Amino acid sequence: MKFNELGLSKSIQQALAHKGYDTPTPIQAQSIPLLLKGEDLLGIAQTGTGKTAAFMLPSIQHLAQDDREPSPRSCRKLVLAPTRELVGQIAANAREYGALSALRVASIVGGTSVNKDKQKLARGVDILVATPGRLEDLISQKALKLDSTQILVLDEADQMLDLGFIHALKRIVALLPKDRQTLLFSATMPKAIKQLASQYLTNPKQVSVAPAATTAERVDQFVCFLNQGEKQALLTLSIRKGMESGEMDRVLVFTRTKHGADRVVKKLGRMGIEANAIHGNKSQPQRERSLAAFRSGKVPILVATDIAARGIDIPGVSHVFNFELPNVPEQYVHRIGRTARAGASGVAIAFCAPDERDYLRDIQKLTGITLGKVPLPSGFREAVDAVEASATAPFRQEDGNRPEHNRPLGRKPKPSAKPKPRHNRRGPGGAQGQAGGQGGGQGSQGGGNRNRRRKQRDTAG
Known part of the structure; x- marks a missing residue:
């Protein structure tokens, strides 16, 4: 099977050909026809199986064919992922696959400027890729609204649950329209993922590839x-x-x-x-x-x-x-x-x-x-x-x-440098501290655990 047999538009096929792709992976061959029909989807797949293209290509085609502009401070498609690196990878792929369309793609993650994120969202975007923590921050500051979002993707859902994002997910999903297309991808299928799928997906189709x-x-x-x-x-x-x-x-x-x-x-x-x-x-x-x-x-x-x-x-x-x-x-x-x-x-x-x-x-x-x-x-x-x-x-x-x-591998030694004069000038002292450490007493243990969980979520996103 080739990509030109899946019902994808010519512009997307050209973008794929530019990247040297002509044959879909198993999860792409299974998922793309279903998503083009507007079905909700539960996908069980490891990383490296091509699932990003599986959930990105159909929506790029759908959004490109619908000539409506996103309203200010909104997104038409929302992709949630657990880590900064994964967000960056998904957003980069979205830009490459949609290179021949006029779609606006943005990514927001923790550890970056909030003001710059607000600027990205001011005009509205077609595809937004985000970590849950930073997304909630921007929603609370009224920099983003989700009432017109048409498509929701939860990627690496098992990892998001492991990182404690379940409550953030519930709050975010509650702000989305009920009439939407929802996709959930996970590397594993524990009980918690089944429960999540039953809550957020409507009569979903299930695809599964690349077991452990x-x-x-x-x-x-x-x-x-x-x-x-x-x-x-x-x-x-x-x-x-x-x-x-x-x-x-x-x-x-x-x-x-x-x-x-x-x-x-x-x-x-x-x-x-x-x-x-x-x-x-x-x-x-x-x-x-x-x-x-x-x-x-x-x-x-x-x-x-x-x-x-x-x-x-x-x-x-x-x-x-x-x-x-x-x-x-x-x-x-x-x-x-x-x-x-x-x-x-x-x-x-x-x-x-x-x-x-x-x-x-x-x-x-x-x-x-x-x-x-x-x-x-x-x-x-x-x-x-x-x-x-x-x-x-x-x-x-x-x-x-x-x-x-x-000496670093493959590097030649540098020539000796002339010694520089030493100045008897004392700079500011003190060792640089590191975050973390043991809790002070038994009474603060619960708060310490909560802070550690919160820090783990923040650093992940």
């Missing part, structure tokens, strides 16, 4: 058993060998926590391996710069948390390292799917500490695949000591150059 095992089967998966304190050394040696031999292109490394991601990046840097971290504590400009450097290959190593990785759709990721195994097995499938985009294959390597063996068992049960065991390389114990010694060595030698082992 199917995605996992496209990836060569391995596990290495070692102690937690040895993981950094193995990661360093593996990346250095893979980059120098040309076996690795772009590499994604997953940790469970934000601070863990920063720690891995810092230690890789001290060994001369340049990497960036992406997580909820990073500002939006920081996240965008890190993704751009990763996409271009300028910094081919990206260390990420599960939440921040939603929406990363970058071809050429050859390897995924699970530096720490996720405690939710479905997250493992999301992680390794970053190296199996659009039917491609890849390599995933899991580092499993003794206290993570239960997580590994759950992962293998979900995927139905037993990960191939990889032994530690010969001389690894000695290498651990060498890496730890190098990581704690001074970053610069007296001659002004980095030590040979601390």
Whole structure:
């Protein structure tokens, strides 16, 4: 089947041809004809299956054929997604697919200027892609109204529920017209998603593609058993060998926590391996710069948390390292799917500490695949000591150059610079504080939990 058999307009077919697409993915072939008829849809699909085009192409055609202008401070189609990166990816695709139409597309996320968002919405937009948190802020400030929205899309709905957006979703949906088309996409189908679908969808059609095992089967998966304190050394040696031999292109490394991601990046840097971290504590400009450097290959190593990785759709990721195994097995499938985009294959390597063996068992049960065991390389114990010694060595030698082992891969040493005179001038002191920390007393524990949940939602959006 080809795109020209699905009932799409010539302009959309031309936009697809410009991107080199002529054959729809399974979810596109199933969904597009239904959505062109105006049906509500419940789609169960992993990332990387082409679902963005599945829910975007029919509505672009519908909105383009309807020559009504959006009224000020309104949107005709609303797409809600859980993370900033996913919002950016969806909006970019909408602009590309609708390049030959006059549709206005806008994206709004937390961590950016509210005033600029208000300016985007002032004239009204055809397609608005947003995170729930920022959307609610703009609604409360009367910068946006939803009473004329015709189409609602909830993307990665399971992740939105995991992040605690359920109450925000209820408040947002309550402002929408009842006579609308609603689409809900989720990677999994827990009970909460079924309940959400029954509340918001009217006689929906259901499509399902790429179950967890199917995605996992496209990836060569391995596990290495070692102690937690040895993981950094193995990661360093593996990346250095893979980059120098040309076996690795772009590499994604997953940790469970934000601070863990920063720690891995810092230690890789001290060994001369340049990497960036992406997580909820990073500002939006920081996240965008890190993704751009990763996409271009300028910094081919990206260390990420599960939440921040939603929406990363970058071809050429050859390897995924699970530096720490996720405690939710479905997250493992999301992680390794970053190296199996659009039917491609890849390599995933899991580092499993003794206290993570239960997580590994759950992962293998979900995927139905037993990960191939990889032994530690010969001389690894000695290498651990060498890496730890190098990581704690001074970053610069007296001659002004980095030590040979601390030099970034592929970069030549810089010539020695003349020493600058030192001024005996004391600047403002004090270490930069970090958000978070333990609650003070038992009486404040509930409030602390609420604040942590609220912070998690804010940083995600």
